[in-house]
Amino acid sequence: WEGEDLEVPVMFVRTTEDYTSHFPITRSSMKFTTDSYHKKDLETYWFDFETRLESFKEGLNHTKYYEDAYPFFFVDMGPIGPAGCMGADIDHDFQSSWIQPCLDDYESIYNFSIDTNNFYWSKILQGVKLALEKLDGDCVVTMPDIIGSMTVLAGMRGHNKFFKDLIKRPDEVKEALRHIEDQIIIMYEKLSDILLEKQGYMAFWNGIISKKPTYTPQNDISVTISPQRFREFDIPGKEKLIRKYAHTVYHLDGPGSLKHLDHILNLEKLNAVQWIPGAGQPGGHITTGEDAQNEYEVDTGMMHWIDQLKKIKSHGKSIELFLNPKDAGQLVKELGPKGLLLKIKCKNDKEAKKTIEEIKKVC
Numbered sequence: 368w369e370g371e372d373l374e375v376p377v378m379f380v381r382t383t384e385d386y387t388s389h390f391p392i393t394r395s396s397m398k399f400t401t402d403s404y405h406k407k408d409l410e411t412y413w414f415d416f417e418t419r420l421e422s423f424k425e426g427l428n429h430t431k432y433y434e435d436a437y438p439f440f441f442v443d444m445g446p447i448g449p450a451g452c453m454g455a456d457i458d459h460d461f462q463s464s465w466i467q468p469c470l471d472d473y474e475s476i477y478n479f480s481i482d483t484n485n486f487y488w489s490k491i492l493q494g495v496k497l498a499l500e501k502l503d504g505d506c507v508v509t510m511p512d513i514i515g516s517m518t519v520l521a522g523m524r525g526h527n528k529f530f531k532d533l534i535k536r537p538d539e540v541k542e543a544l545r546h547i548e549d550q551i552i553i554m555y556e557k558l559s560d561i562l563l564e565k566q567g568y569m570a571f572w573n574g575i576i577s578k579k580p581t582y583t584p585q586n587d588i589s590v591t592i593s594p595q596r597f598r599e600f601d602i603p604g605k606e607k608l609i610r611k612y613a614h615t616v617y618h619l620d621g622p623g624s625l626k627h628l629d630h631i632l633n634l635e636k637l638n639a640v641q642w643i644p645g646a647g648q649p650g651g652h653i654t655t656g657e658d659a660q661n662e663y664e665v666d667t668g669m670m671h672w673i674d675q676l677k678k679i680k681s682h683g684k685s686i687e688l689f690l691n692p693k694d695a696g697q698l699v700k701e702l703g704p705k706g707l708l709l710k711i712k713c714k715n716d717k718e719a720k721k722t723i724e725e726i727k728k729v730c
Contacts, residue, residue, distance in 0.1 A: 376707035397426025438506035448514030451487035466522025579613035590623030621645035639685035696725035
């Protein structure tokens with residue numbers, strides 16, 4: 368968080384051996400598959416936190432953590448942000464979740480607010496509290512994925528309508544965004560208070576520990592708008608949240624989002640950038656085979672983005688990366704260890720130790 372000049376980068380290195388699960392595969396399992404019997408039970412996969420915790424703990428028995436890594440339980444309800452918790456319609460499958468259009472006019476945005484009786488909000492609270500109780504300090508419990516206000520509003524309004532509204536109804540869009548940001552703050556502060564009180568620290572969905580409130584701003588639809596509209600509609604809300612919370616790392620996802628990098632780096636209080644190249648891109652998530660669903664399984668090729676990564680560092684921001692073991696040594700040699708957090712999944716103990724040794728050797 369402080370961007371200090373360390374001797375070696377922060378390294379989250381882990382291995383998970385193959386194993387036969389004795390529980391249904393859930394959203395929290397460490398074992399990923401494309402044809403498991405769990406596909407008959409969507410309810411268990413997403414919403415049964417008792418089973419999700421059992422399947423997660425089973426995976427811990429087959430996982431080893433190295434260097435700075437530690438286990439964390441992500442209270443994952445999919446990338447719905449506050450939308451579902453405000454009463455928006457949500458669709459789920461066994462890959463992700465989507466916000467369904469439900470906002471016919473901007474005047475009705477105030478009918479959508481965080482509600483203690485809401486199904487998704489109650490499930491998130493249940494997941495956080497149950498994880499804190501059942502895991503009892505054995506691993507970190509994190510926030511859910513609270514996506515950005517623009518992504519929420521575009522989903523609720525319908526993307527085609529929303530993009531036209533940016534041109535035809537800009538003032539109404541801005542007012543709606545501010546309302547959603549207020550709901551994000553309500554949701555965030557309730558959950559962060561619980562985590563800080565019970566753990567003495569907290570983490571957002573990316574699992575990075577902080578003893579102070581930490582937040583991961585993002586805009587998953589930024590690839591579809593110009594830098595000018597990004598600056599006009601989204602940056603004010605991002606700046607408000609970044610100034611409000613002590614430790615922040617921007618989730619920058621996909622080559623199409625790089626056009627906004629200058630505006631993001633100009634956010635003075637932003638601590639770090641998490642660069643995700645995108646599925647199928649060099650250094651990006653694997654898109655085929657059994658590893659396709661595992662966020663830690665990434666291809667080689669991160670050096671393709673070295674100029675952008677150096678630019679991030681030149682602005683005094685730290686960097687968080689999911690990294691293929693084969694890229695580790697060369698990347699650290701180019702970037703140096705300062706302000707670098709590497710998340711590396713290895714196949715086995717031998718590869719993990721070799722990767723760590725290669726990183727330390729170039730430092």
